[in-house]
Structure formats: structure tokens, C-alpha cells
Amino acid sequence: MEQRIRFLLSRDDWYHQRGYWVLASALKNAGAEVVLGGIQTPREVVQTAIQEHVDIIGYRLMNAAPKILIPILFDHIKSEGIEDIPVVVGGIIPKKDEAFIKEIGVKEVFHPYTPLDVVVARVRGIAIEARSGRG
Numbered sequence: 666m667e668q669r670i671r672f673l674l675s676r677d678d679w680y681h682q683r684g685y686w687v688l689a690s691a692l693k694n695a696g697a698e699v700v701l702g703g704i705q706t707p708r709e710v711v712q713t714a715i716q717e718h719v720d721i722i723g724y725r726l727m728n729a730a731p732k733i734l735i736p737i738l739f740d741h742i743k744s745e746g747i748e749d750i751p752v753v754v755g756g757i758i759p760k761k762d763e764a765f766i767k768e769i770g771v772k773e774v775f776h777p778y779t780p781l782d783v784v785v786a787r788v789r790g791i792a793i794e795a796r797s798g799r800g
Contacts, residue, residue, distance in 0.1 A: 670792040673717060675702030675710045676725040677734065681756075684777065685725050688755070691781040692788065707738035711745050719750060721792040726756040735766045742770075751795045753788060755779075 672692055676685050689699045700717045702710060714722050726734060731754065742748055754766060755775035763774050772791045775784050 668793055668796075669696055669698055670721065670789060670796070671698045671700060671717065671719040672721050672723055672788060672792065673700045673702050673710070673714050673719040674723045674725070675705040675713070676727070676756075678704060678727055681727045684756070688723075688725075688781070688784065691785055695785045695789070697785075697789070707734055708741050710738060711741040711747065714750055715745060715747060720796050721788060722750055722752045723788070724752065724754050726754060726758060731758050731762045731766050735771060736769060739770050749795060749799050751791050753791065755784075 674685065674689055674692075676682075689701060693699050700713065700719060702713045705713065710722060710724060713719075724734075724738065735754065738752065742750070742752070748770075751772045752770060753773045753775065754771050756777070758766070758774050758776065767774065773787055775787075
């Protein structure tokens with residue numbers, strides 16, 4: 666990655682951790698600075714994003730219903746005035762929920778087995794586009 670981005674990676678549970686760690690490693694190896702949020706509620710994700718001055722938020726969901734957690738996340742994003750920080754979501758996201766969470770603001774949804782180079786390139790593009798929009 667030519668321009669180093671700060672990526673917050675958070676998750677919703679203790680289980681199915683392999684993808685979380687693999688993605689963190691791939692992003693780091695590609696030159697991103699990865700802030701590992703660990704298991705966080707939507708409110709904690711937003712607070713960490715603010716404290717760490719991240720360019721992009723990544724939220725890994727496996728057990729929670731995205732139609733519940735993602736609107737809560739965006740409510741906290743709005744209340745804190747950080748709508749300029751894009752959000753990507755990965756994990757087990759039912760197709761029926763994908764359109765809904767994109768409508769409310771999720772920039773990209775990554776499903777299991779999405780090639781890492783595709784995820785890294787897309788995350789980088791979204792982060793740089795958002796950063797350039799901030800001026």
C-alpha cells in the first residue's frame with residue numbers, strides 16, 4: 666500500500682477467530698496500520714475509532730444479527746459526528762441482510778472465502794477515498 670491507512674478491526678464474539686487474525690495479518694503485510702479492537706459493542710467500536718483516529722472501520726459479525734447491530738453502530742456514528750469514517754462488514758452476513766446494511770451506510774460486505782487480495786484492495790480504496798473527501 667502506497668499510502669498507509671489506519672484500519673480498526675473489531676468483532677462480535679470469541680468464536681470463529683481465524684478470519685479475524687488472517688485479515689489483520691494480510692492488511693498489516695500490505696502496509697496498513699491495524700488497530701485490533703477485539704470483541705466490541707457498536708458503542709465501543711465508535712469510541713475506539715475516535716480515540717485511534719482511524720480511516721476505516723471493519724466489523725466482523727458471526728453470531729449477531731446484522732439488521733440489529735449495524736443500525737445501532739450507525740446511530741452511534743451519527744451521534745458522535747464521524748459519518749466520514751466508512752464501515753465495512755465481514756463474516757456470516759445473510760444475503761437478505763446485505764442490501765439493508767448497505768442502504769444504511771456499509772460500504773462493502775465481505776463474505777467468507779473472499780480472496781484476501783480483493784479485501785485488502787477494496788479496504789484500501791474505500792479508506793483513501795474517504796480520507797481524500799475529508800480534505
